[in-house]
Amino acid sequence: MVSWSMLWGLFVPYISALVIVLVTVVLAWLVNLIIPRLVRQSSPQMGGAARRLGVTVVALIGGTLALQALGVSPGILLLVIALLGVSILVALWAPLSNYGSKYFSDIYTPFRVGDTIKVQGYSGKVLEINAMSTILLTDDEQLVSVPNMTMIRDVVVNTSPQAWKEVVIPVSLSGTIDLASFESELRKSLAKLRTRLDRRFPPVLTTKSRTPQSTELILIVMLRVPEDRDTITLEVNKRLSEVIEQVRGVKR
Numbered sequence: 001m002v003s004w005s006m007l008w009g010l011f012v013p014y015i016s017a018l019v020i021v022l023v024t025v026v027l028a029w030l031v032n033l034i035i036p037r038l039v040r041q042s043s044p045q046m047g048g049a050a051r052r053l054g055v056t057v058v059a060l061i062g063g064t065l066a067l068q069a070l071g072v073s074p075g076i077l078l079l080v081i082a083l084l085g086v087s088i089l090v091a092l093w094a095p096l097s098n099y100g101s102k103y104f105s106d107i108y109t110p111f112r113v114g115d116t117i118k119v120q121g122y123s124g125k126v127l128e129i130n131a132m133s134t135i136l137l138t139d140d141e142q143l144v145s146v147p148n149m150t151m152i153r154d155v156v157v158n159t160s161p162q163a164w165k166e167v168v169i170p171v172s173l174s175g176t177i178d179l180a181s182f183e184s185e186l187r188k189s190l191a192k193l194r195t196r197l198d199r200r201f202p203p204v205l206t207t208k209s210r211t212p213q214s215t216e217l218i219l220i221v222m223l224r225v226p227e228d229r230d231t232i233t234l235e236v237n238k239r240l241s242e243v244i245e246q247v248r249g250v251k252r
Contacts, residue, residue, distance in 0.1 A: 016069040024062025028055045111158045112168055118157040119146055164226045165198060167233055171217040171240060182247045189239040196232060198222040
C-alpha cells in the first residue's frame with residue numbers, strides 16, 4: 001500500500017520545479033520592466049536587446065534550477081549558457097565598451113555639448129553625447145562620430161575659451177525629492193564657496209532627464225583659479241550629499 005509520505009516524496013520534485021518556474025516568470029517580468037528604465041538614455045534598439053538578454057538569462061537560470069529540482073543533470077544546459085554568455089560578450093564588446101565609457105566621460109571628461117574639442121586628429125564642436133558616440137561638427141561642416149571608448153583611451157583637448165573654469169557634476173535625485181527645495185538649499189550651500197568661484201558666473205543647475213522615479217541634473221560651477229579644480233569638485237560633491245540628505249529628511 002502506498003503511503004502519503006511516499007506520494008509526497010514523489011510529488012515534491014515536481015512541486016519544487018513548478019515553484020521555481022513561477023518565480024522565474026515573475027523575475028523575468030520584473031527584469032522586462034526594470035532594464036528599459038536603466039538604459040532609457042540609450043537607443044531603443046539597444047534597450048530592446050538589453051531587455052531580451054536580461055529575460056533570457058533569467059529564463060536560463062530558472063530552467064537550470066528547475067531541472068536540478070527534477071533530478072535531471074543540468075550539465076548540458078550549463079554548457080549552453082556558458083557558450084551563449086561568451087558569444088554575447090564577444091558580439092557586444094564594442095557597444096558595451098562605448099556605453100560604459102559614456103558613464104566615465106560624463107563624470108571625468110572635462111567637456112560638454114557646445115564645447116570645441118580635438119581628438120584623434122579631428123576637431124569640432126560637440127553637438128551630441130549619446131550612449132555610443134560623441135558627435136562633432138567640424139569647421140567645414142562635416143559630422144564626425146567618435147566612439148565614447150576613444151574619449152577614455154585617447155587624449156582629448158578642449159579648445160573652448162576658459163574651458164578650465166567649468167566643473168560639470170552630474171546629480172541624480174530620487175523622484176520623491178522636491179526640486180525647488182533642493183535647488184534653494186543647494187544655492188545657499190554653494191554661496192559659502194563664492195570666494196573660490198568666479199563671481200561673474202553663478203552656479204547653473206539644469207535638468208537632463210526626469211521620470212516619476214528619478215531626476216538627472218547637471219550642476220556647473222565656474223572656478224576662479226584652475227588649481228582649485230580637485231578641491232572644489234570634492235567640496236561641491238560633499239555639499240551635494242549634505243543637501244540631498246537635508247531635503248530628504250525634511251520630506252519625511
